[in-house]
Amino acid sequence: MNLSLYRDEGTWLHRLDPRTKIVGALVIFAWCLCFNHPAPQVMIMASLVLIAFLSRSQGTFWTLRHLLVLLILFSSALWPFFVRGQNALWAWRSLQISRESLLFGIAMGLRLASFVMAGLLLLATTRNEEITGGLIRLGLPYPVAFALATALRLVPTFAGAGAAIVQAQVSRGLDLETKNLVARIGKFIPLAVPMFITAIRYTNFLAMALESRGFRPDRPRSFFYEPRMARLDWLVLVILFCLFGLFLYLRLGMGMGVIMPGRL
């Protein structure tokens, strides 16, 4: 069973230097912050989906589709109550929903989802070890980079252990399909306890295994996947930064893509 987000496809995005992809994801985060109107946010999201298809990572988006949809829905439903716009559509006492606040909420939802999608693109096309290497080359201390990458690595491992635990308990008659919420919470104990024990055991042994194979964060080490900046890397970075400059000009210079002036 493969539960990690990474997909070994070998497309141009996979071959980019991890530094390019990390910086690129940050620039895309910055893009998302340029506008608070849904229309440009839709365009940003559309381009992310396009990149996903080009790098054959659409499957990763699909796996997490529920999360993405939830982000958009929650944001669209809650934001309108907290900002005030000109054209009120509905009002009750101090609560008010306006055309602007509604659109703003949608834009915020799209922005959050785009954040997640940019991060997913990074994780779907970059190995853990490459992210570690890239972060170190970007100047992060090795222990910090390694801890970050290990945390990412543990997610699929624990998901796998979780699946095994569910199977073991279901085989003993544990019924996880009841609708009653209280009953369901009670049923998490037989799952949670072995999960915690497994996690604690795993992290302890992991530390021993790392040291047994010569790992020391304070000692220089080499990288088998040595990151290398190629011409394509620079091209991608130039395009991303130029677009960022353009977006800044559109927003600040021309006041475009704004539904709620004065807000990020």
Place this chain on the structure above:
Amino acid sequence: MAEPISLFQWLCRRIEGTGLKPSIRKSFPREPMGISLSFDNLSFTYRGAEKPAIERIRGDIKEGAFVVIMGHGGAGKSSLCCTANGLIPRFFRGDYRGRVLTQGIEAAGAGVGVSDLSRIVGLVMQDFEVQLFSSNVELEMAFGPENLGLSRERIGELLDRYLPFVGLGGMNRRDTATLSGGQKQRLAIGAVLTMETPVLILDEPTTDLDPRGRSDILSLAADLKDSRRTLVMADNDAETAADASRIWLMRQGVLIAQGPPEQLLADPGLLQSCGVKPPPTVTLFESLGWPGRPLTPEEAISEIRNRNLISPRRDGKSAPPPRAASRGGPAILETQDLCFRYPGSSVNALDHIDLAIREGEFVALIGQNGSGKTTLAKHFNGLLKPTSGRLFVDGKPASSFTRHQLARQVGYVFQNPDHQIFAPTVREEVGFGLKVLGEPSKVIERNVEEALAATGLAGYGERSPFLLSRGERQRVAVASVLAIKPPVIVLDEPTTGLDDRHQQDSLEMLRNLNRQGHTIIIITHAMAVAEAFASRTIVMKEGRLLANGPTRDVFSEEALLAKAALIPSPLARLSNRLGLAALTLPEMVEELKA
């Protein structure tokens, strides 16, 4: 094992940099004396434990030697291994006395860390799953050399050399999570081999391997000998130990004997007192009062020929007379043209399986790692649903049962008991299944007592399952399925991690259950277990059934088994050569005396 320090503490300590002074850190000179490991009156007691795990260990291991450490579960084999690279006392805290010299360096000495010793000692721990943390095979193998600061080119050379060596050639970019248990075990060994340490320590390295994988690992020993590397292996298999240059025998933390295999393996009484199964050929010759103590079937054959002990009746080729026929009730599990494909995969994990298992049978499911044994077994209790084809349970289509009803029909004992144990007492743990199935407390009480008695856990009811030994936890897992009293019980590798005594105990327990009418299905890598206990054996290869018949017939087809990377146990091989029907020691003694 006692509690190791937490990952957080470890990271903190590492980041503070309380390690070595730079001058000592560089590299260690090789000891010219020719002694790789020297134990000097070494004792260690885990914090919170009453008795020492190892006590007054004294002994030297020469450079280039192949030493096998044998002993019962809890004899201190793993602890001894962990002292060689400093995991004890660096990670496991406790009372440490005496010293270990690793190539002349004191392993617990001030300023020597586990990662420093990793240049000299490569250790593969028993739990191989947790030792794999990279995203693909080649990065896993490269991790050690990266820490040594080797260049990409040099690491590439090491990969080219050691990937085929551990049978993972061409799998460079495979995600480690998608490997089978045996492949993971080989990868864990390969990841240490690439560090090219002068000393290599393997703690029970073959528990999850099929017989071919086992012999592959063992052939490593020969190759390593040539390169003058020292190999230490904790392993209770007498066939492995026969190739060793020396054997260390441990009992309750004490090194009670050390010597060459011809001497120690020929002493069944001594081995049994340490919970080690003696070579069956030795026991056979002893029981028959024959001279000579052959360690392998090959030696046994030549001994028999040379001394004219018996006149070979048939020379191995013809089929032996059948044993007691397999019991045949109505089919309790039946598959029709069953296929299964994991989502996202392009090949069938199970390919057109037609199979019937009858009530009251004791079936062994054997085959190479990744041949589909577990996948098939998971269909029996509905954990997996066939992609196409049909499965009948007790004559009715499996789809007509709910999960609850299937749990009552087919019990499934998983390989790792720690994936299910959660309750504060053994009684609650074992009664959990009945409770969620809604049984009244009287029934629960009665069934739990019966299940505890059947698994040899009577009197354990109020103890905490977390504090039991691995063998006891495994029996708790069996008891918790047993309490539900399912007509069919499936057990995935019920003998992994158990020493000989506990293996025999749990198998006897299964045999008793079988006599009481339960249908037993075991998935196993231990050929001797299948031979001695199963009435029928099913051999799987690449998702298909390669053989399916009475156990004696299946194990006489050595060529067919070889196709599935399986090798019968030494005793079965001897029996085949001599043209006997026996598969177990008592049967064989009886047949040869007659």
